[in-house]
Amino acid sequence: MTGSADRADDIVALSRLSTGPGAVGALLDWLATRTGGAAALLDVGGKTLAVPANRAAPDPAVLAAAAAVAAEMQRRGTPSAVLGGEPDTIDVVRLGTGDDTARVPYLVVAHRPQGRHRVPLADAARILGLCWRVAEAERTRHRVADALTRSREAVLHLLMVGSLAAARRIAATLGPRLPNAARVFVVECPAGRRLEIADGIERFARGRAWIVPCPVRPHHLIALVPPERAQGRPLDVLIAERVPEARVGASQEVPLRETALGYEQAFHALAVARGVPGRYARFDRRTDLTPFLGGRGAAWADGFLTPCLTHVPARRADPGAEELLATLNSWLTFDSGARHHLKVHRNTLSARLRLLDDLLGLDLTRVADQSAAWLALRLHTAGHATTAPAGTLPDLLATPGAVVWARSQLLSLDPGAVETVRAWLRADTRLPATASALGISAPAARKRLTRIERVLGRSLLHAPSAKHELWLAMSALGEL
Secondary structure, eight states: OOOHHHHHHHHHHHHHHHTSTTHHHHHHHHHHHHHTSEEEEEOTTSOEEEOOSSSOOOOHHHHHHHHHHHHHHHHHTOSEEEEOOSSOEEEEEEOOOOSOGGGOOEEEEEEOGGGGGGSOHHHHHHHHHHHHHHHHHHHHHHHHHHHHHHHHHHHHHHHHTTOHHHHHHHHHHHSSOOOSEEEEEEEEOOGGGHHHHHHHHHHHTTTOOEEEEOSSOTTEEEEEEOSSOBTTBOHHHHHHHHOTTOEEEEOOOEEGGGHHHHHHHHHHHHHHHTTSTTSEEEOOOOOOSHHHHHHHHHHHHHHHHHHHHTOOOSSTTSOOHHHHHHHHHHHHHHGGGHHHHHTOOHHHHHHHHHHHHHHHTOOTTSHHHHHHHHHHHHHHHHTOOOOSOOOOHHHHHTSHHHHHHHHHHHTTOOHHHHHHHHHHHHTTTOHHHHHHHHTSOHHHHHHHHHHHHHHHTSOSSSSSOTHHHHHHHHHHTTOO
16 A cells, blocks of 8 residues: 555645546556556447547457456446556556446556556546546537537528428427518628627527528628617627627528528628628628519429429438439529538539439529529429419510519629629639639739629628529629
8 A cells, every 4th residue: 555645645636637528548657657557448348438548459359358247247236446467557447436326447457466556446447437527527518519509500500491380390399480581680790709699699589599500611600680789789880899809790580481581691791791890790781682583483483493392302311302402502502512501522512413403404503594593492492383484584584574674683782893803704703713704813803792792782702692593683683
């Protein structure tokens, strides 16, 4: 036995290690050093749960022998055992008790026989057991938080594709309930502070906000908030004041079924917020095209999307109509980031886009086809029943209402800006091709488009982009 003074020093050392980062690995390091051997944690099935942070783990043969001892200890209900042998003695100690003995870890210390009395193993096991339970609790907390985040992402995804009933069912379980109408906020902030800032927004909104870390952009938070003031003040103003690192874009009030539209509005407002002193902006609403198209627009959209809506997969594992519609919406909103939004491999995304191309007769890498699909989804989400004749997209864009809308979209642009936008759209928004068409460098083309972003109050260079509306407007005016 070590002397009382030595034991006290050991307990102090163990206590200090237990409060630091990586406490379990650090304690195993200390045990291995003090005994001149090796240490690890095993479960009753022999799986290695933890090893020293800076020293080698026990030999596999030692671990196998210790696992057999642990299984026997569980069967007999004994708290510790010693396996003598050459060249090492193996101590096995159960770290704690409980009904679920299969989840209780076992400390394994392999050392020369003379090293056994250099350390108060019982004291070390008690402290190590506490540290292990704290670490397990933290891991469980992270798993729960991750599951909650993924569930909230699923609700946001359902809202973005218009599946309101399913979204409401999940949200009612998680809380809070989804409002009938909301403002959508996109908050840009340091990635490492998203959860902290989300908690602040939750407090500002008095627990009524639906907040989701953006699955595509690690610096963004998305919040759906009932249209009311937080603590007597607009929420976007409050966030910008209380969180100096944040920039905030806010949509107009939108019905829940138009969450995708609200997100686009908030994203465009964020592009403005980056360049204004207050670091927040609200979407400056311009008239939407869809009301000008009436019943003919709804009929055209139904016909346009019918091949997708009626698609029946050949195999159960293949995407059905709902998945294809969600993929189309995600691609048009997030571009290549859609794979993160949908949680699919890039090859899966490519295969779904090829299938959509085949079904709809499109090339979804081209702005013209993307814009037609974007408008069809907007009209489909609006959900207006109609018996009007469908017509074609050029017919719809030639109507007087559509022409008036198109002129309003381009009203703030001077002739040089219109020329830049035209070249950009004709180049399918590729900067090198745009620059070549304009006879300037790619950085100069980017600067021009950045200036146009500020004039329009819309995002052009990042998805979601105003490119679809601009393509439709310029097509309606014969500019393309």
